[in-house]
Amino acid sequence: MRISRRNFVAGAAGLGLSTALASRPVHAADESIRIGLLTIKTGPLASGGIDMERALIMYLKERDNKLAGRAVELISADTAGVPATARTKTQELVEKNKVHCLIGPLAAFEALAIDDYIRQAQIPTLSVAAAEDMTQRSANPWFVRATSTSSQCAHPLGEYAAKELKYKKMITIGDDIAYGHEMCAGFQRVFEDNGGKIVQKLFSPLAVPDYGTYVGQLKEADAIFLGFAGSNGFRFLRQFVDYGMKDKMTVIGGMTALDEAVLRNMGDEALNIVTTCWYSAELEAKPNLTFAPAFRKEFKYDPGFYAASTYVNGAVLEAAIKAVDGKVEDKKAFMAALRKVNVDTARGPVKFDDTGNVVGNVYLRKVTRKDGRLVNSVFKTYPDVSQFWTYGKEAFLANPVYSRDYPPAKNLEK
Structure with missing residues (x-):
């Protein structure tokens, strides 16, 4: 090779x-x-x-x-x-x-x-x-x-979704790989520790050709968290909108769900979506x-x-x-x-x-328009965020690594 x-x-x-x-x-x-x-x-x-x-x-x-x-x-x-x-x-x-x-x-x-x-x-x-x-x-x-x-930026968003957005019931969906598992798990842990409930967890193959079957089985919830990499967040969102779901459920996302690299291919469907990341092209660093x-x-x-x-x-x-x-x-x-x-x-x-x-630093961002293009505008900064969030190193490491099954999903609806 x-x-x-x-x-x-x-x-x-x-x-x-x-x-x-x-x-x-x-x-x-x-x-x-x-x-x-x-x-x-x-x-x-x-x-x-x-x-x-x-x-x-x-x-x-x-x-x-x-x-x-x-x-x-x-x-x-x-x-x-x-x-x-x-x-x-x-x-x-x-x-x-x-x-x-x-x-x-x-x-x-x-x-x-x-x-x-x-x-x-x-x-x-x-x-x-x-x-x-x-x-x-x-x-x-x-x-x-x-x-x-994977979870370091999802932790603050989990807290924000529960405490400030006041979401009670949410769905997580991500790529069926370690990155997707760990990101969604970190979000779930903090969201539920702050009083929210994850009522459905979905994982799709990294190279899935179509998200229609996943969109079609979504349960009722306040919002859905996207744990996708590459262009998959863009592909999912397009079908989510096509199925008429955007008016029924808010979308928020992890580090790479609406990355700048894919925003250039998107339109108004991306506006106002909140994501979390350690970077934005709009940073004034x-x-x-x-x-x-x-x-x-x-x-x-x-x-x-x-x-x-x-x-x-x-x-x-x-x-x-x-x-x-x-x-x-x-x-x-x-x-x-x-x-x-x-x-x-x-x-x-x-x-x-x-x-x-x-x-x-971890930044919460909202998709807005600037000079005719879509950008991730930073509206909140969490300084000096550790991989252990607020749990402390010893307490955090006493638990299993985040996965499909940890933390356990105690609030799933059938």
């Missing part, structure tokens, strides 16, 4: 082969830092995966393809959203291309598939995937996540005032979750490389520096807890 390569090192034509790179001295000032990007460029999650690559390329170009004075080479691998392929591509990046670190993968099930290999290879990994337990009960010491766990306009200018749409994920990870990576004076070959020191990063990014400030997961 071929790995697509993007080389950003001026005058490095003679150094393009991994074997040539591997044969050089361990730390030479003119040797490039090799970054392996695990992304998805084919399949139902491809739109997000392509945005990941675009934004990381942009981050490096803005710095003349150098970090801490060392040239950078980015090597991209298309995992196709298949766990076995993600593992194969990871091994190729580490063993063949001799990368110094990994960024990605995109999907939680991909991260779980390479978890043991990351530990074995001791390869510093800046994750985009939201797989919960990799920073919880089975924390991976070679792993940091500057985005969020200083780095985002550079990133969002530049991305929009080049690609003609706003950056969202997927683009911001790698741009933010670029800032985390740069801060860590500076902290070790560019000596990324010292893997333990480099990994320790990643864990200690505290840096302003396009999402706002980023720091990590003792398991390597971000503690950062």
Whole structure:
């Protein structure tokens, strides 16, 4: 399987082969830092995966393809959203291309598939995937996540839906993968802890061709929470509207349900829908005032979750490389520096807890129109949100990892 390569090192034509790179001295000032990007460029999650690559390329170009004075080479691998392929591509990046670190993968099930290999290879990994337990009960010491766990942004929305929107009965629907399970479970837990009831839980295959059967079986409720990735939230909402459901039930969504990458294909059906995320293209964080306009200018749409994920990870990576004076070959020191990063990014400030997961802002957003386009306008900020929400680390970890079956659904209606 071929790995697509993007080389950003001026005058490095003679150094393009991994074997040539591997044969050089361990730390030479003119040797490039090799970054392996695990992304998805084919399949139902491809739109997000392509945005990941675009934004990381942009981050490096803005710095003349150098970090801490060392040239950078980015090597991209298309995992196709298949766990076995993600593992194969990871091994190729580490063993063949001799990368110094990994960024990605995109999907939680991909991260779980390479978890043991990351530990074995001791390869510093800046994750985009939201797989919960990799920073919880089975924390991976070679792993940091500057985005969020699957449930981290759903927790605040669960509280908001119960306390401020005053919803009593809700439905959750999401992709039938770890990401969807964990996101919906986190929302359910907080919503029900604040007095609400989840009366129906639905999960659909990641590549389901049609959502009609799911829309047709929806029970009566105040609102429905969407736990979709990629373009699936957009596809579900279209059919939800076609079936005449929007006037009967409010829609709210998780991090990627109405991502900026799909908003550009939507119309008035998306207006006023509330979603939760750690990012919005409308944020006034200083780095985002550079990133969002530049991305929009080049690609003609706003950056969202997927683009911001790698741009933010670029800032985390740069801060860590500076902290070790560019000596990324010292893997333990480099990994320790990643864990200690505290840096302003396009999402706002980023720091990590003792398991390597971000503690950062979560934003509630509402779809509005701005200059003729749909945007996710931020109307409420939850600062310094932990992956453990308000439950406390010990109490949170005493329970099973979020799943299809945990927390138990005690209020389902038959």
